[in-house]
Every structure is written in C-alpha cells, then in structure tokens.
Amino acid sequence: MNVSALDFVLILVAGFLAVGLYGLLVVRNLIKLVIALQILVKATVVALVAGGLASHTLELATSIAVTVIVVDTVVAVLALAFAIQVRQKIGTLDVRALGTLKG
C-alpha cells in the first residue's frame, strides 16, 4: 500500500485527537487536563497544515496555525494559574472537588 505524506499527517491528527479525547474523559488531575487540551490543539495545528498543503494555501494555513498556537498558549497559562489557585484555596487538584460550588 502506498502511503503518502498527507496520510501520515492525518494518522497523526487522528491519533492525537483520540489521545486528547480519552484524556479529557478519564483524567481527574487539573494539570493533566490541561496537558490533554494541549494534545488536542496540537492535532488542530497539524490538521491546519495538512489542509493548507492539500489546498495549495500553506502560507494562509501557517498564519492561522500561528494564531491557534498563541491562543492555545494563553489558554494554557490561564488554566494553570487557575489550577494553582484551586490548589491553594481548596487544597486539591481533583476536578471532582470543584463540583461542590460552596459560596
């Protein structure tokens, strides 16, 4: 079977999406949840590159992928800051502890 470069890229996208989705479903630690989100966004970036290659607009795809990376980094920074605050206020990084909604 002749596998092209685009097929390898799509296999990576599918693999990262599957791993990231599994992480979101199973993980209970807040910091590891952010890691799962990072894996999902990496799949998005690679999918953008694949789309740019296939439609002969790699520069446009690169520009949009840079925007996605910047947004993802800002989200990760804020999520980690929230996780640190949760740890200091509640004493645990367990997502189940956030469901109590104490006023």
Next chain:
Amino acid sequence: MLNGVIVIVAIGCAAQAIRSPRLLNSAIWLATASALTAMLIYLLGAPQLAVIELSVGAGLVTVLFVLAISISGEEAFSAPTLVPKPLAFGVVFIAAALLAWSILPLPPISIFSASSLTNVFWHERGLDVLAQIVLIFAGVLGVLNLVVDEHVEQTEAISGLDEAHLPIVQTEIETETAETQEAVHA
C-alpha cells in the same frame, strides 16, 4: 518512512503523557510529542511554523507546566476515574470511526505551495496579529489579577503598618534630622 516513524513515536509519547502517574513525567512526554510534531511540520514544508511550535510547545509550555507542578505539588488519586475506562475507549473508538467514515477515502492530492508567508501574515492576516497582541496582554492581565492580589495581602500582613503610626515615624525622622544639623553647625 521517516514520517511514519515520527507519527508513531509522537502518538506514543502523547499516550504516555496521559497514562503517566507522575505530573512531571507527563510534562516531559508532552514536550517530546511537541518536538516530534515540530519535526513533522518542518518536513512537510512549513519551517516557520515548526520553529514556533518547537519554541512555544516544547519550550515555553513545558517550563510553565514544570513551574505549575513545582508550586502545586504532585498528588495521587486513589479513587476510580469519572468515566469508566472501557466506556472512554468505546467513545474514542466511535468518534475515530465516524471521523474516518466522513473523510475516507481521500482523493489523490498533489502537495506543493507557492506564495510568501510574510505577505500573508502581515498584510492579508494583519488583523489576526493585532488580535494575538490583544489576547497576550489580556492573558497577562488575567494572570496578574489571579496572582498579585494574594502577594499584596501577604506584604501588608508582614509589614503590619497602618496610618496611625506613620506621623510618629515622620516626627522622629524630623527630630533626628534637626539634631544632626545642630551637631554639624556646632
């Protein structure tokens, strides 16, 4: 062949990042997956994006994770996961099957690119760059808001100063200054 090896190892590193019980190991596995992703992006013909992915994904984000882990510490959870693992595997498998059904089989596609990234990035997508700058500043303000309030409260608690004591301290300083000047003139 090289692309295939990179893809398989990258997926393995991402899986280990989720499976690993220790947070620090997960951060290192994520950094490895980011580096391999950057390598793949470079081989596909987007070197600028590969450099950004390597420096931000494998560098900056890893440092942030290590910093957050060192502040919050490691924590082991003994209770079972929120969603049972077989159910999670089933959901992921169904999602992957739906994705494959919607996009396969792929038509034959020729891969090439011909344009200027500089022109596209700064002229055609200039508004995106402006939005990124605004977003970065918003992120900085958000983090400062989350972190600085506690630091200010701690500083005030440590110093223990209030307005009632300030005039007394000021008067003492003025007295000392006057005594010093008298000593100098004498």
